[in-house]
Amino acid sequence: MSVAYALEKQVAISAVLRACSLTSSVFKKLVKDETVTKNDKSPVTVADYSAQAVIGSILAKAFPDDPIVGEEDTAALRSATAPPETELLRDRITTLANEALHEPLQPGDNEAWGIGPNAPIRTNGELLDAIDRGTHLGDSKGRMWTIDPIDGTKGFLRGEQYAVCLALIVDSKVEVGRFYNGDTFPLKLSSNVPRRLLESYESGHSSHGLSEKVSKILGITEPPLRIDSQVKYGALARGDGMAYFRMPTGVGYEEKIWDHASGDLIVSEAGGIVSDSRGEPLNFGLGRTLGKNYGVIGSAKSDHAAILKAIQQVSSESERSKA
Numbered sequence: 515m516s517v518a519y520a521l522e523k524q525v526a527i528s529a530v531l532r533a534c535s536l537t538s539s540v541f542k543k544l545v546k547d548e549t550v551t552k553n554d555k556s557p558v559t560v561a562d563y564s565a566q567a568v569i570g571s572i573l574a575k576a577f578p579d580d581p582i583v584g585e586e587d588t589a590a591l592r593s594a595t596a597p598p599e600t601e602l603l604r605d606r607i608t609t610l611a612n613e614a615l616h617e618p619l620q621p622g623d624n625e626a627w628g629i630g631p632n633a634p635i636r637t638n639g640e641l642l643d644a645i646d647r648g649t650h651l652g653d654s655k656g657r658m659w660t661i662d663p664i665d666g667t668k669g670f671l672r673g674e675q676y677a678v679c680l681a682l683i684v685d686s687k688v689e690v691g692r693f694y695n696g697d698t699f700p701l702k703l704s705s706n707v708p709r710r711l712l713e714s715y716e717s718g719h720s721s722h723g724l725s726e727k728v729s730k731i732l733g734i735t736e737p738p739l740r741i742d743s744q745v746k747y748g749a750l751a752r753g754d755g756m757a758y759f760r761m762p763t764g765v766g767y768e769e770k771i772w773d774h775a776s777g778d779l780i781v782s783e784a785g786g787i788v789s790d791s792r793g794e795p796l797n798f799g800l801g802r803t804l805g806k807n808y809g810v811i812g813s814a815k816s817d818h819a820a821i822l823k824a825i826q827q828v829s830s831e832s833e834r835s836k837a
């Protein structure tokens with residue numbers, strides 16, 4: 515029996531595991547000058563770059579014609595005005611990515627994907643090019659991969675939660691989604707799901723004030739579980755909370771497709787539903803972002819309507835108080 519996207523699933527597992535072994539090795543001993551602040555003021559570390567280089571290199575061999583929407587690019591690394599320590603950062607990327615690509619082959623791995631002890635050593639230029647395979651602008655038609663080499667970089671820097679994420683999107687639909695954080699997330703819909711929300715640790719990523727108001731309306735008394743990354747979607751899928759909750763904290767920010775693709779699929783495959791706060795499905799065909807930000811809500815199908823209604827109520831109350 516042929517399984518849909520069987521090869522893609524195997525490549526995704528291999529790529530994410532190799533990238534994750536790299537991020538785990540950096541996790542505990544990251545030094546300050548291996549972190550760069552991006553134009554939008556968010557952090558990116560040597561591990562984000564190296565993990566995207568590993569996944570980009572493997573996808574280039576396994577699916578050379580597939581475009582990639584990756585979070586990171588190498589503008590800061592290649593810039594003529596980059597500070598002198600950037601040279602060291604680039605060297606570290608070369609070492610880390612080569613180490614991960616050369617790890618022994620695991621069951622399911624294929625040397626033809628440029629991995630294993632006999633794989634060629636990649637130069638720094640080749641690895642930066644592999645990162646920059648991720649500059650695709652997104653599309654509503656055809657195949658494309660999306661990479662979040664470290665989702666939850668701020669959690670990573672705090673020594674807390676993060677995940678390495680990879681998904682295949684075909685004609686705007688997520689067909690394969692994997693993330694890995696060094697832990698496994700077996701899917702089980704528990705009958706005793708704690709009545710608590712799962713939301714960002716960072717109050718700048720999701721409005722904690724709004725979730726508090728919504729919780730009150732829904733009669734949720736347990737405090738929310740605040741953790742970084744798409745691990746929240748995994749936690750929802752296995753019954754560690756009743757809803758994934760993410761509401762805009764201001765105007766102008768658009769949610770990125772790589773922050774949600776794997777999670778959306780994992781929750782729907784567990785029997786749940788993910789939508790924006792109006793109940794519209796997330797649209798992965800609009801480009802690198804999900805478009806205008808109406809927030810993201812995931813839950814069991816049976817709870818979804820009540821949560822959206824509570825959000826609606828809080829929004830209209832706040833509109834009325836402004837009027």
Ligand SMILES: Nc1ncnc2c1ncn2[C@@H]1O[C@H](COP(=O)(O)O)[C@@H](OP(=O)(O)O)[C@H]1O
Pocket residue numbers: 556585662664665666667668669713714715716718719720741742743744762763767769770773
């Ligand atoms: N103002 C904002 N609103 C919502 N999400 C934001 C944001 N600024 C950054 N993010 C995204 O939030 C992600 C982390 O989500 P979470 O809070 O659930 O851990 C970040 O992923 P990266 O860490 O990959 O950059 C980043 O893309």
Ligand SMILES: [Mg+2]
Pocket residue numbers: 662664665666772773
């Ligand atoms: Mg992310």
Ligand SMILES: [Mg+2]
Pocket residue numbers: 562585662663664665666667
């Ligand atoms: Mg990231």
Ligand SMILES: [Mg+2]
Pocket residue numbers: 556557558585667
């Ligand atoms: Mg980031």
